[in-house]
Amino acid sequence: MxxxxxxxxxxxxxxxxxxxxxxxxxxxxxxxxxxxxxxxxxxxxxxxxxxxxxxxxxxxxxxxxxxxxxxxxxxxxxxxxxxxxxxxxxxxxxxxxxxxxxxxxxxxxxxxxxxxxxxxxxxxxxxxxxxxxxxxxxxxxxxxxxxxxxxxxxxxxxxxxxxxxxxxxxxxxKGKLAMRCDIHGHACHSAYAPQGVNAIEYAARVISKLGALGERLAETQDPRFDPPYSTLQVGVINGGTALNIVPEHCQFDFEIRHLPDVELDTTLAELTQYVDHELLSAMRTKAAHSDIRFRQLSQYPxxxxxxxxxxxxxxxxxxxxxxxxxxxxxxxxxxxxxxxxxxxxxxxxxxxxxxxxxxxxxxxxxxxxxxxxxxxxxxxxx
The missing domain is CATH 3.40.630.10 (Zn peptidases)
Structure with a gap:
């Protein structure tokens, strides 16, 4: 055999x-x-x-x-x-x-x-x-x-x-959700940075929000798993072309590995609300074409x-x-x-x-x- x-x-x-x-x-x-x-x-x-x-x-x-x-x-x-x-x-x-x-x-x-x-x-x-x-x-x-x-x-x-x-x-x-975030800002010479929309800076704000959401997810624990809570992490980020240019684009990927009984609808809804109500309005006052979009890369329960x-x-x-x-x-x-x-x-x-x-x-x-x-x-x- x-x-x-x-x-x-x-x-x-x-x-x-x-x-x-x-x-x-x-x-x-x-x-x-x-x-x-x-x-x-x-x-x-x-x-x-x-x-x-x-x-x-x-x-x-x-x-x-x-x-x-x-x-x-x-x-x-x-x-x-x-x-x-x-x-x-x-x-x-x-x-x-x-x-x-x-x-x-x-x-x-x-x-x-x-x-x-x-x-x-x-x-x-x-x-x-x-x-x-x-x-x-x-x-x-x-x-x-x-x-x-x-x-x-x-x-x-x-x-x-x-x-x-x-x-x-x-x-x-655990289950897993992997997503990609694309930020489109407005480029200009860095000497006039306030006139641009810095895509990397707005990406940082989204990532900061994800950190807060991750901390909240960690409050629900199940000792049968290691670690005993859902985790959220950013794994890849790309953006900018030169130091003297306000970056127009930034892209990053993040994942949530969640406990089987944890639903992510509330977490994702809060993320979307934060982007729509706090970030996009500020970005579009300088450049109407500014945008932040999320795309699912993979998911399994x-x-x-x-x-x-x-x-x-x-x-x-x-x-x-x-x-x-x-x-x-x-x-x-x-x-x-x-x-x-x-x-x-x-x-x-x-x-x-x-x-x-x-x-x-x-x-x-x-x-x-x-x-x-x-x-x-x-x-x-x-």
Missing amino acids: SERVESILATLLAFDTTSRESNLALIDYLDSYLQDLGISTRRFYDAEGKKANLYAHSGPARSGGVMLSGHTDVVPVDGQQWTVAPFQLTHKNGRYYGRGSADMKGFIACVLASMPEFLARPLNQPLHLAFSYDEEVGCLGVRSLVDHLKTSAFKPSLCIIGEPTEMRPVYGH GLLTDPQSEFAGWLAQWSENDAFSTVAFGTEGGLFDQAGVATLICGPGSMEQGHKADEYVSAEQIQRCMAMLNKLAQWMAG
């Missing part, structure tokens, strides 16, 4: 599925592998036809059953100092190295390698597989697959997302599944671990949960290695994942 997993993982790692690239070559491989086993598949393409989700189904043709889910895209290796080839499997010292080995092609390799075990026994419940694109840039790609699940007559009841958790069951994570549910009890048995926890990173779990599919997270590897140079997943973690999937196969046939 380990040789099969290693061979599949080597194939998966060889595909450069950085989010900016197409994932179709990898999807072709997954599709062919599953169809050769007699498993029916369906693709959901992006608008340009350059990327796709792959959805597969085996077992009884009815609703219910379990879905195993993973994303196919990986983060870039640009600027990282790797000591091994990033898009090639390197096996040494009990570790499998390569971009995506932990996040999360190791899990996908385990799922594919376990399929003969699932098919060797008649399944009494449906088995669903979901492989998505563009998770790393805001859980963008999976939306078409989620829309399909919402209306499907064969919707799964349960989902396990194999993000790297060191095989610890995870029941929750938080996840908070009951760790005392029957599903959680089953996953504890399959993974041989009942130490449920939350994670700081986000997943597609909240989207599946909103579609009516109860979701938990459990997969091989650690996010301590994910996204870094010389990313790896240990052979021990792969073995534990295979053991979990074997127990799941027995449960679904029983």
Whole structure:
């Protein structure tokens, strides 16, 4: 079994599925592998036809059953100092190295390698597989697959997302909203600065307001999460062309990582009201064309599944671990949960290695994942 997993993982790692690239070559491989086993598949393409989700189904043709889910895209290796080839499997010292080995092609390799075990026994419940694109840039790609699940007559009841958790069951994570703010002011020579509208200065005022809103969000706390409150931070800012020119443009990106039960409508409404009533009126007294605009870059909901549910009890048995926890990173779990599919997270590897140079997943973690999937196969046939 380990040789099969290693061979599949080597194939998966060889595909450069950085989010900016197409994932179709990898999807072709997954599709062919599953169809050769007699498993029916369906693709959901992006608008340009350059990327796709792959959805597969085996077992009884009815609703219910379990879905195993993973994303196919990986983060870039640009600027990282790797000591091994990033898009090639390197096996040494009990570790499998390569971009995506932990996040999360190791899990996908385990799922594919376990399929003969699932098919060797008649399944009494449906088995669903979901492989998505563009998770790393805001859980963008999976939306078409989620829309399909919402209306499907064969919707799964349960989902396990194999993000790297060191095989610890995870029941929750925060949601995320990423936005871009564009400020358009009025340029002039800096010697006559009062005649211009300094876009950077107004950006600073918006950022100051965001800081105050972030402090207010932090007042609502939940000790199950780390940090135990919603966070707001500005990550990128650009503006200005020269020191002797009042800057006409400024742009910055910010994100809010919020507790699953926290609604952001009030926060965003207060931000908009501040911009409309206090900033724009002052800007437009000098230049009528001045403007401040916000654009959503990405958004996904938080996840908070009951760790005392029957599903959680089953996953504890399959993974041989009942130490449920939350994670700081986000997943597609909240989207599946909103579609009516109860979701938990459990997969091989650690996010301590994910996204870094010389990313790896240990052979021990792969073995534990295979053991979990074997127990799941027995449960679904029983």
